[in-house]
Amino acid sequence: MTSPAPAARTFRVGIAGCGAISRNHLEAFTALDNVWIVGVCDVDPDRASATAKSWGVPHAVTSVDELLALDLDIVSVCTPHPTHEDVVLRAAAAGVNVLCEKPIATTLESAERMVAACEDAGVQLGVLFQRRFWPASQKIRTAIDDGTLGKAIMAQCSVMLHRDPDYYNRDAWRGTWENDGGGVLMSQAVHQVDLLQWYLGDVAEVYGKVNTYRHGDYIEVEDSATAVITFTSGAMATLEASTAVSPNLGIQLRITGETGASASLTEFPEGSDGRLDLWAVGERIVVEPVHPEGVEPNVDLSVINGQLIPFHKLQVKDFVEALETGTEPAITGKDALKSLRILLAVYESSRTGQPVRFAAEQPTHAAIPELRGREKVAR
Structure with a gap:
């Protein structure tokens, strides 16, 4: 029986x-x-x-x-x-x-x-980094792993968002170093920093600048940032992020692999399902419009959060299934440490004017003179 x-x-x-x-x-x-x-x-x-x-x-x-x-x-x-x-x-x-x-x-x-x-x-x-669960995000990860893109060697990430004063004023903890921990990097671009390190691997060096251009009357953290990130593989990425943009331009992340192929992931309007607006593989380029006509660019936070619910569901389901099977969830605390370490290095680099070193990068094909000078070593 x-x-x-x-x-x-x-x-x-x-x-x-x-x-x-x-x-x-x-x-x-x-x-x-x-x-x-x-x-x-x-x-x-x-x-x-x-x-x-x-x-x-x-x-x-x-x-x-x-x-x-x-x-x-x-x-x-x-x-x-x-x-x-x-x-x-x-x-x-x-x-x-x-x-x-x-x-x-x-x-x-x-x-x-x-x-x-x-x-x-x-x-x-x-x-929670639910944007990893977008089908488009998964397709890029698969294309890296199966050799379609191959090892990622270059990335450009643009996080150009709109926030009005009410966003910061409705919750007293927003916009302060003590209670928010940072501005656009900590609260918004951390998602794209997570994707960058997921695609390109461990970081060797970060050089960055932060500033506050538009929201300085009611926040003390940055509303804008730029960074150049070098990875231990030798790959390089640039990052620009801002909440001082009007109208909201959304988010784009372009990855180029060692095969020469490229893919671009776009989130517009903010909070919508990320999609591949560029897929350049072999001799064929597939392009979709970045900003479709008739779409409202400036979206309220409640709408942004609401549109992300399907992907929260996927990550929560993954977490519960990991507990059922005794395995690790897709995104662990150790994974989240990596993105936090990168964005904190941007703050440190902006403060000191020096690059922040994490680890030695692997040698590249071209010999590059050592020009770094004094640097802070990040844990």
Whole structure:
């Protein structure tokens, strides 16, 4: 007689933070049959209660400890950037797996403590970079791996976005070094920095500049940045990012591989499904318009977040499946450390006027004189 298949495990989930992005997490976990959201947490009791009522969640609490006391398997971290560490360390101490919003933290030391705590506790730490789950993003990764593009050797990334004063003023924590940890790099371009390091590999050196051109009356962080990034493979990339653009021009990331082929990934309007607007392989070039006619360029944050829900769902599903199978999720805390290290190096380079070295790059075909001079070595 064949034994019945074991019942699928039901994962008990808590949502820490009921701000704007929590909707994406609530939608994503609710879509899974083997997940039960048992509690939400927010320092504002009214917001916690309203969220619980809207989503049919049985418990609304105001502290992380109360949330963890609900016998959770997973806590989803949707709190402001600098508070991520406290939630993650408490979760790890309680033996609870963590799925954390980007950026993982605002300092390298904080992020490293988070990764170490989860490793020591034997729990998984995943970090949200849902744009990796776009079909177009996946196609570029596959083209690198299967030799269509081959090893990526050059990249150009442009993150030219619009933010109005209300974006910064509606939440007191936005736009400050203490509470936001940075500006366009930390809050927006971190997604594209993640894609760059996913495609091009480990970083050897970062040289960058930041400035505030448009929003200086109400923020203290940068609204614009540029960087030149060299990778240990010898590959090179340029990055430009700004929230001082009007109208919003969206995001483009072009990758050129060692075969000579190129692909360009575009997100316009911001938050929409990224698409391949350029596919130049062999003798054929396929081009799509970057800015289709009739599309509203300046999109509200709620619309941006809403359009990303399908890809939050894919990453949340991946995270839960990793817990089921005992494997690592697609994007781990260690992966998120890489993008944080890069953007923090842009800040450091801008402050010192010097490149920030991570590791030695591999020799290239052409001999290049050593001109770097004094440099700070990044951990």
